[in-house]
Amino acid sequence: MAEIVPGSTGGPHEERQDDDTTFFPVGEGFIAARTSYVDLLKGELLFGPDDPLFFRQKRIRGERGFTADGLSREFYERANPLNFAVQNAFENAQLPRFTPHSFRHMLAEFDSELELSPKQFKAWPMYLGHEHVMTTVYSYLQITESDKRDHIMELNALI
Incomplete structure (x- = not known):
């Protein structure tokens, strides 16, 4: 699983400047949520060290166009789709757009x-x-x- 590195987009094309993955001290709730998310990716979804921390949706072509079909292990190539996914996640949770x-x-x-x-x-x-x-x-x-x-x-x- 790719670790969060300060200033990194997490893409495979990036060279790491260091292996420092210390998190901002923003509270135990964040650390618990992040740990739970990583446990889900590693345990249930069998993501490994070369897989993205923020996954893409796998899409297949159906009778009526493209539809979601699980998770992709591909990294985002640009920030726009990830930005859109984060914004939609907040909206779907009925929270202010973030x-x-x-x-x-x-x-x-x-x-x-x-x-x-x-x-x-x-x-x-x-x-x-x-x-x-x-x-x-x-x-x-x-x-x-x-x-x-x-x-x-x-x-x-x-x-």
């Missing part, structure tokens, strides 16, 4: 709420696939005028 990129945004915002050391603050964006901390700051961490004032007042109280 894209894979929304997870990155959520993790960046979650990071901003933590009291991180400078080294932790630098490591977090690296796991988002950003080489520079400022990419994460400018892309995801929006601050309103009111927030700016509040944060400066909080700093004032520390001095």
Whole structure:
């Protein structure tokens, strides 16, 4: 089973930069759900180390066009079908529409709420696939005028 590597799309054409598969510290519920999903893929569906973590739907041509016929062990060639699958999964669960990129945004915002050391603050964006901390700051961490004032007042109280 292909492991999740920071900044990776999980495709077979990618060369791994490292074997680091440590997850963001987002809670035990996520780890339990991921473990359950991987157990299903490995145990019941017999997926192995060379199979994708996010599988494609196998399609066959029927009398009325193409229909779903189980799971494919092929990797997604582009991100669009996977984005569509994630969005539909959320809609089918009657949850607000969410894209894979929304997870990155959520993790960046979650990071901003933590009291991180400078080294932790630098490591977090690296796991988002950003080489520079400022990419994460400018892309995801929006601050309103009111927030700016509040944060400066909080700093004032520390001095």
